[in-house]
Amino acid sequence: MxxxxxxxxxxxxxxxxxxxxxxxxxxxxxxxxxxxxxxxxxxxxxxxxxxxxxxxxxxxxxxxxxxxxxxxxxxxxxxxxxxxxxxxxxxxxxxxxxxxxxxxxxxxxxxxxxxxxxAGLDDIVIEMCKFVTRMELISKAGDKDRAEKISRAAFHFYSVTGEDESAVLTLTYPDPDAGKITGVNIGWNVYEDCMGILSRNPGIRPGDGFQKIDAAWLESRIR
Ligand SMILES: [Zn+2]
Structure with a gap:
């Protein structure tokens, strides 16, 4: 109701x-x-x-x-x-x-x-995908200022398109150069890799109850 x-x-x-x-x-x-x-x-x-x-x-x-x-x-x-x-x-x-x-x-x-x-996805795996994508963008940032801005940007899941192995996940983040919310596509293999890491490290998963799963939570689990 x-x-x-x-x-x-x-x-x-x-x-x-x-x-x-x-x-x-x-x-x-x-x-x-x-x-x-x-x-x-x-x-x-x-x-x-x-x-x-x-x-x-x-x-x-x-x-x-x-x-x-x-x-x-x-x-x-x-x-x-x-x-x-x-x-x-x-x-x-x-x-x-x-x-x-x-x-x-x-x-x-x-x-x-x-x-x-x-979309039938796991939000913990999505947080891991966001983390990996952020690291990738930071490594390609070129200058320190851009890298610093990306490290503080909020990433969000937007959509998944395509089927099975050829599926593409779109995340969004505020691109410091473009000055607006920009999409970044990642392949299904990234999602699968993160799923693999999670299954090999079940301790990352949260306990019972209403859990707040976000970037800060993930960082507290993997440090
Ligand atoms: Zn008014």
Whole structure:
């Protein structure tokens, strides 16, 4: 079941109060249209009725895809979790066995996780692919300044195209020279190599519960 509420939010530009929709919990089996809105990022955007400004909503939500057996808890940074919420979420986690449980602190990361899991990929392997790709780009950077900028850039999974061995993964990152988000393609062999590293080092995998899997997490596991 999805839990959908109305709430009042102030526009970031003009401050006008707007009535907005808040998705406390999203069940993609009951509401497949909400999955699409998470995938394209529109679920968290709302338009101010006074000035037309597009605002990004910030609230806690639990994304549940029973088909993919995935549960992702979006808890924006700085938001407090009540004890009741924490309890209900822990109960969820205990009640379901073979689920992948993830925690993110921004809507963009939730969107990325959904794209990864919908494509049938492993988000830990994707983080490893991002790490390898970052290292590769740094080694080809040419100058120190560019290398430094790439080392701090956020990489995201964008898409996978093609089948089996000829599949190509597209990651995005803010290219310091181009000054905009740029795609970088990697072959399926990179994904397979990372999968191999992970299976030979099962200790990298996280424990139970809602885990935050991102670049910082991976670096803490491989150092
Ligand atoms: Zn406004």
């Amino acid at each position: 999805s839990i959908i509420r109305k709430a009042e939010a102030a526009c970031s530009k003009c401050g006008a109060k707007n009535e907005t929709t808040i998705y406390r919990s999203i069940n993609t089996a009951d509401n497949p249209e909400l999955k699409q809105k998470v995938r394209d990022g529109s679920l968290f955007l709302w338009r101010c009725s006074s000035c037309g400004q597009t605002n990004l909503a910030r609230y806690e939500t639990l994304y549940h895809d029973p088909e993919k057996k995935v549960m992702i808890w979006l808890l924006p940074e700085g938001l407090e979790v009540s004890e009741a919420q924490m309890q209900s979420i822990s109960l969820h986690a205990k009640a379901i066995g073979d689920y992948t449980l993830r925690r993110t602190d921004d809507a963009g990361s939730l969107m990325e996780k959904v794209l990864i899991f919908d």
